[in-house]
Amino acid sequence: MPKEKRWWIKLWTKEWLDGTIRFDLTPEERSIWVDLLALAGDSRVPGIIQSGKNSPFPHSYLASRLQISVDLFETTIAKLISQQRISENNEGIHILNWDKYQAKYAESEGTETKRYKKQKQAPDISPQEYLEKYGKKLLDKEI
Numbered sequence: 001m002p003k004e005k006r007w008w009i010k011l012w013t014k015e016w017l018d019g020t021i022r023f024d025l026t027p028e029e030r031s032i033w034v035d036l037l038a039l040a041g042d043s044r045v046p047g048i049i050q051s052g053k054n055s056p057f058p059h060s061y062l063a064s065r066l067q068i069s070v071d072l073f074e075t076t077i078a079k080l081i082s083q084q085r086i087s088e089n090n091e092g093i094h095i096l097n098w099d100k101y102q103a104k105y106a107e108s109e110g111t112e113t114k115r116y117k118k119q120k121q122a123p124d125i126s127p128q129e130y131l132e133k134y135g136k137k138l139l140d141k142e143i
Contacts, residue, residue, distance in 0.1 A: 050092030
């Protein structure tokens with residue numbers, strides 16, 4: 001089910017720095033893991049890296065996109081599957097637990113983010129009141 005496209009992904013700092021991924025994967029494999037998270041966040045179906053519905057990207061394409069060898073990509077994919085971090089089928093590469101770790105923005109935003117968003121919201125006044133209050137400033141502003 002397609003969802004709204006993400007422009008960012010979460011990277012849990014404590015888990016990233018001190019979690020099992022730190023010693024389970026080499027630096028190259030960790031780099032590929034983060035690239036896979038970014039691809040999964042940029043996907044039309046977040047959490048699944050795919051070309052289209054029931055159309056996975058070829059490994060050679062993904063390796064080229066990540067600027068790594070196909071061998072390194074395939075050995076990393078095999079390792080991530082064995083560690084149950086991803087799965088792969090005829091749809092594409094699935095990041096397991098995607099929804100748990102990439103919860104919706106509104107559900108996970110902190111107090112500072114909520115405060116910022118609240119400040120950025122349009123004023124709760126009618127268009128006529130807005131025009132009366134800010135119209136002169138907008139007309140005087142140089143474009």
